[in-house]
Amino acid sequence: MDKNILKYVPKSKRHVIFDAYKDQDGYWICIKHDSGFEASRMEPGCHVIHEDTIQELRYQIAGIKKRVLTNQSTALKLTIARRLITLYQPSIKKERGKI
Numbered sequence: 035m036d037k038n039i040l041k042y043v044p045k046s047k048r049h050v051i052f053d054a055y056k057d058q059d060g061y062w063i064c065i066k067h068d069s070g071f072e073a074s075r076m077e078p079g080c081h082v083i084h085e086d087t088i089q090e091l092r093y094q095i096a097g098i099k100k101r102v103l104t105n106q107s108t109a110l111k112l113t114i115a116r117r118l119i120t121l122y123q124p125s126i127k128k129e130r131g132k133i
Contacts, residue, residue, distance in 0.1 A: 039063065042091065047071070047098050060086040065098065068116040074099040 039054040039061060050069040055062050063083040065071055073080045075097030083098075085091040101112075
């Protein structure tokens, strides 16, 4: 997690950020899938923000909003997804070498 990028994220939204980094392609922010938030200025349901400049990234950060559930089936799908993420999260961390 790049602290230089996180300084542009308001404290009220930092708890939903899974990862933030910069590479040769630009700036990246990954939003936790089980947080109930999404990048509303990207495609619907998007959890990854990628921009070339910090100004564009800041515009997208302002668009991180609470996800709106349209019906009960969507809520059920979200609950199932959260449980799957919880089940597989330890193995993902092991693969990335964080444990």
